[in-house]
Each structure stands twice: as structure tokens, then as C-alpha cells.
Amino acid sequence: MEQQIVLTVNGREQVVRVPLTRSLLDLLREDLGLTGTKKGCETGDCGACTVHLDGEPVNACLVFAFDVQGRRVTTVEGLPGLVPGGEAPAGPAEGLHPLQTAFIAAGAIQCGYCTSGMLMAAAALLAENPQPTEAEVREYLSGNLCRCTGYARIVDAVQAAARTLLSR
Ligand code: FES
Numbered sequence: 413m414e415q416q417i418v419l420t421v422n423g424r425e426q427v428v429r430v431p432l433t434r435s436l437l438d439l440l441r442e443d444l445g446l447t448g449t450k451k452g453c454e455t456g457d458c459g460a461c462t463v464h465l466d467g468e469p470v471n472a473c474l475v476f477a478f479d480v481q482g483r484r485v486t487t488v489e490g491l492p493g494l495v496p497g498g499e500a501p502a503g504p505a506e507g508l509h510p511l512q513t514a515f516i517a518a519g520a521i522q523c524g525y526c527t528s529g530m531l532m533a534a535a536a537l538l539a540e541n542p543q544p545t546e547a548e549v550r551e552y553l554s555g556n557l558c559r560c561t562g563y564a565r566i567v568d569a570v571q572a573a574a575r576t577l578l579s580r
């Protein structure tokens with residue numbers, strides 16, 4: 413059984429027909445081709461699938477697609493267009509978000525599988541706490557697992573991006 417839903421993804425309206433059992437993660441990756449959002453555990457434990465739903469971070473693997481009817485989703489592809497404090501990008505944007513620039517500069521990416529989820533979680537953190545301490549960054553990102561970096565460079569990158577955003 414399928415249901416038609418209308419949602420806004422990265423500032424663009426999308427109309428899709430989805431099976432009732434489809435997750436938001438599969439809707440994004442399979443139906444819309446937005447493969448920046450990664451599929452890890454599919455049980456809500458790794459954070460690789462983190463996206464914003466009406467401005468709040470969620471694990472897309474745990475959200476049914478039909479539940480996003482009429483709502484706004486932001487994925488890593490829309491991150492460059494996300495302004496501080498904004499709930500969703502107005503539309504496609506060029507370039508990189510300061511968080512992405514900071515992750516590259518800090519060497520906070522190795523295999524990259526966790527990166528899009530980390531970026532989206534970090535963006536949500538900076539929206540509610542523009543100047544987080546190291547402990548606050550670690551606590552907020554505790555649901556996002558990274559098997560490669562040891563986390564220190566990720567924390568450094570988030571704090572560097574916070575400084576960049578504050579100086580604008
Ligand atoms: S794939 Fe969603 S939390 Fe791991």
C-alpha cells in the first residue's frame with residue numbers, strides 16, 4: 413500500500429508516492445537520490461543518517477516517510493544554504509557551509525561515513541548554542557559515532573566553525 417506525500421527538501425517541494433513502511437532515510441536516498449545522508453545501523457544508534465526535520469535533528473532511519481507529509485527536511489546537500497538560526501534553506505546554495513570548511517581544515521574526515529550526520533548534528537548544535545564548550549560539543553554529538561577520527565578533530569572543527577559564524 414502506498415501513500416502520496418508532499419514535503420519540502422532543501423527548499424524544494426517534492427511529491428512522492430511511498431510504501432507505508434518506507435523510512436525517511438530510504439525516501440531521501442532511493443526516491444530522491446540524495447545519497448549524502450548515510451545508512452549505517454538503521455536502528456537509531458550510529459547517527460550517520462542525521463537530517464533536520466523542521467529544524468530539529470532526527471535519525472532519518474527511525475522516521476516513517478509518511479510522517480514527513482507537509483514538513484521541511486534539510487539534508488547535508490542543503491547545508492550550505494542553511495543560515496544560522498534558520499529552520500531550513502530557502503533553496504539550493506553554492507559552496508560549502510563553514511562547518512564543512514572547518515571539517516576539511518581540521519582533518520576531521522577520514523573515511524567520511526559519519527561526516528554528513530556529524531555535520532547536520534553540529535549545525536543543530538550551533539543553532540541552539542552558538543559558542544559550545546568542548547564538553548558541550550562532545551555531549552551533543554554523542555549519538556553520532558565515528559570509527560576513524562577519535563573525535564578530537566571533529567570537536568576542534570565544530571568550535572572553529574562556531575568562531576567563524578560568530579565573526580560574521
Ligand atoms: S542509520 Fe540511522 S542511526 Fe544509524
Ligand code: FES
Pocket residue numbers: 520521522523524525526527557558559560561
Ligand atoms: S570518518 Fe570514518 S566513521 Fe568517522
